[in-house]
Amino acid sequence: MNAVTQGELLRTLPFARRYARALTGGQARGDALVAQALRAGLPQDVPGPLSLFAGVSRMVPDSPGEHITAKQRQLLLLTALEDLSLTDAALAIGLPLPEARQLLEKAREALLAVAATDIMVIEDEPIIAMDIRQLVESCGHNVVGIASGEAEAVAMARELRPGLILADVNLGPGGDGISAVQRILQEQATPVIFVTAYPERLLTAERLEPAFIISKPFEPVALAIATYQAVSGGVSID
Known part of the structure; x- marks a missing residue:
């Protein structure tokens, strides 16, 4: 039992x-x-x-x-x-x-056979951003831009219209990743994956919460399946 x-x-x-x-x-x-x-x-x-x-x-x-x-x-x-x-x-x-x-x-x-998509990364740490780019590209996707702050992310998304956004939550002095994504989603419907060392902070039911969250550090397969789910729209439960 x-x-x-x-x-x-x-x-x-x-x-x-x-x-x-x-x-x-x-x-x-x-x-x-x-x-x-x-x-x-x-x-x-x-x-x-x-x-x-x-x-x-x-x-x-x-x-x-x-x-x-x-x-x-x-x-x-x-x-x-x-x-x-x-x-x-x-x-x-x-x-x-x-x-x-x-x-x-x-x-x-x-x-590995899934069609690639254009991904924009929001990450304020240059070394981490480079690691994410490498992981994204190893999964067969294309990184079209990396933004280090909230304002830059909003402007970049408006210009590039990416197929998916991979966003850190804490951007340090550059602002807040969630706020950046909320502003972007007011202008375009783009799938978003959040990357954070503290996923439980985004699962409190106290605010608008993301559908896709990956814990830091993450393996390439975690990014690959999250990306596939975000782009494909998930399974049907009807």
């Missing part, structure tokens, strides 16, 4: 919301999916906090005809974004470990 405590549930909830938002491609849809999973009752075959990820995952039907199926997206997000082991991710989704391993390997290969 599932023995998750209220404390464990509350500690896991922000990260389950991050996972659900990245999976569905939006804040409202992701939060609705978490609420739906809680109302339905968490799976009894999954222990502790993992049951919340399982409840969210099992609400989503698979999509075998897609380039990357829903189950493959779940495996990618759970292992790369939420840092679960493949064993735990397979348990959450309800797959045998050998099948999950095979699906994950195929999903990682499929990410």
